[in-house]
Amino acid sequence: MNEDNWISVDKRSNRLVIRFSLPGFKRQFFIGTRLEDTPENRELVRRKRNLIAADIALERFDATLDSYRFSPSDQTAALRLKKPDPDSPYSLQELWRRFTEFKSSQIEKTTILVKYQQIANYISRLPTQSTVDAPKIRDWILQNLTHYMAWETLNSLSRCCEWASDSGLISGNPFFKLRIPKPKKKSYDFEYKAFTLEQRDLIIQSFEEQRLYSHYAPLVKFLFWTGTRPGEAFALTWGDISADRCRISINKSCNLHRIHKGTKNGLKRIFPCQSGSKLQKLLLDISPVVPDSRKLVFVSKTGRPMTSSIMFSFWNERKSKSSAFKYPGLVKDLALAGKIPYLKPYATRHTFATWAISGGVSPDKVALWIGDTVETVLTHYCHPEIVSAECPDF
Numbered sequence: 001m002n003e004d005n006w007i008s009v010d011k012r013s014n015r016l017v018i019r020f021s022l023p024g025f026k027r028q029f030f031i032g033t034r035l036e037d038t039p040e041n042r043e044l045v046r047r048k049r050n051l052i053a054a055d056i057a058l059e060r061f062d063a064t065l066d067s068y069r070f071s072p073s074d075q076t077a078a079l080r081l082k083k084p085d086p087d088s089p090y091s092l093q094e095l096w097r098r099f100t101e102f103k104s105s106q107i108e109k110t111t112i113l114v115k116y117q118q119i120a121n122y123i124s125r126l127p128t129q130s131t132v133d134a135p136k137i138r139d140w141i142l143q144n145l146t147h148y149m150a151w152e153t154l155n156s157l158s159r160c161c162e163w164a165s166d167s168g169l170i171s172g173n174p175f176f177k178l179r180i181p182k183p184k185k186k187s188y189d190f191e192y193k194a195f196t197l198e199q200r201d202l203i204i205q206s207f208e209e210q211r212l213y214s215h216y217a218p219l220v221k222f223l224f225w226t227g228t229r230p231g232e233a234f235a236l237t238w239g240d241i242s243a244d245r246c247r248i249s250i251n252k253s254c255n256l257h258r259i260h261k262g263t264k265n266g267l268k269r270i271f272p273c274q275s276g277s278k279l280q281k282l283l284l285d286i287s288p289v290v291p292d293s294r295k296l297v298f299v300s301k302t303g304r305p306m307t308s309s310i311m312f313s314f315w316n317e318r319k320s321k322s323s324a325f326k327y328p329g330l331v332k333d334l335a336l337a338g339k340i341p342y343l344k345p346y347a348t349r350h351t352f353a354t355w356a357i358s359g360g361v362s363p364d365k366v367a368l369w370i371g372d373t374v375e376t377v378l379t380h381y382c383h384p385e386i387v388s389a390e391c392p393d394f
Contacts, residue, residue: 006049009037016045018068022056024304025063033070043097047124054117059309090169091129092137092157096120098169099160119156122149131161134174147183154179194350199340200224206330213330216314218286219298219306223345225279226271227352227370229253230345234306239293245283246273250371254305269371308345315345353377 010017010032018031031048035041052068055061062068090098100116122145123129126137137157141150158175165173195203204224207217222233231253240249248271273279286297300310313319315329328336335342343350349370356366357377367377 007042007045016041018045018049018052020052022061029063029065031065031068031070035070043093047120050117050120054114057114059307059312090131090164092126092131093120093123093129095131095164095169096123096157096160099163102163119153122153123157131170131174134178138175138178142180147180151180151182193343194347194354195340195343197355200351202339203331203334206334210330213314215301216311218282219311220348221282222279222298223348224351225282227349227356227366228271229349230308230311232371233298234296234308236297237293238287238291238295238297241283241297244275245280245287246275247271248273248283269368271369311345350380 006018006020008017008019009015013032013034014037016033016035016037018033019028021028033041033045033048035045048068048070052061055067096119100120103116122141125144127140128136138154141153145153154175158173158179161170161173161175164170204217204221207213207220219233222228223230226233226248228236228250232250235252235254236248236250240251241247249268250271251268273283288295296305298306300306304310313329315331317326317328317332319326331340332342334340353366353370356369357363363374363377367374370377
């Protein structure tokens with residue numbers, strides 16, 4: 001999907017418009033802007049386009065398009081773009097745009113669509129676009145953003161201006177001395193990060209028994225029994241699994257854009273599966289008679305590729321098709337009934353790593369299986385309240 005093709009000039013109105021199509025939607029999406037085709041207005045429309053792309057990446061796209069309509073305030077923003085600050089040849093917004101283009105070939109596309117676009121949205125709200133007013137910008141950020149986002153934004157602006165200075169666009173980095181300390185993470189002794197084995201098995205049993213959710217039982221089992229990241233499981237094809245279903249190659253991940261990329265840290269790995277194990281039996285049970293090596297192992301009820309949005313609907317909550325009412329997903333329903341704590345889908349990974357180590361598997365072997373470092377495994381995947389408990393048969 002080439003996002004530059006989203007923006008064009010409507011022949012009838014001679015105004016800029018946004019047109020795009022998305023997988024899963026039959027109709028083409030159209031947004032009128034009522035803006036003339038000028039460089040400043042194109043920059044404004046590009047910002048709106050990037051906002052839409054970010055929402056798609058975050059799986060919160062508003063198919064009604066109501067969130068993306070152009071308003072009178074957008075016209076005011078266009079006027080601000082027409083008046084560059086006389087103290088600098090480049091506005092902060094222009095510097096960030098160029099910095100984003102520079103970084104786009106070096107980092108993941110999803111990072112550009114989400115993180116970099118979020119910073120661009122904050123920059124568009126600043127009271128001034130002049131780098132000379134860096135202290136004023138810092139004060140506005142501290143007053144209007146959370147401590148963490150203020151730290152993240154000021155660091156990002158500093159990196160941008162450092163690059164701009166090295167590139168000869170500005171004479172120095174005005175944000176270098178304006179960065180703030182990184183906020184300390186709050187510690188909650190009561191916060192659960194891994195399920196007990198009894199809770200894990202209750203979740204699996206509930207998925208198997210409830211007709212509404214039983215289609216997703218194999219995926220939930222696979223996540224609990226392998227510790228793979230959800231995106232890695234979504235991208236798994238039958239060609240990634242050996243014929244005897246005892247070797248699983250984890251070599252890619254995906255998201256709503258169907259961007260098949262490397263794993264989160266770029267490490268490819270083989271997950272070993274013992275002959276006769278419950279994991280091997282699961283893979284044999286769901287394997288097609290004549291498997292196509294290109295076909296995905298896990299798909300939605302309708303045969304669509306899995307996404308975190310689909311998983312959210314059966315794990316956390318789903319919306320009614322006929323009203324605005326929301327129904328709790330299976331795991332949230334169990335939590336509301338007081339049977340388990342509510343944890344996000346990523347807790348399946350924590351649960352696997354925690355109980356593998358508690359069951360006697362060495363941290364270096366667990367790190368190899370789940371594609372992480374030993375340090376990360378020991379820091380993030382070992383939870384004292386679980387490990388100190390009595391260990392049932394893993």
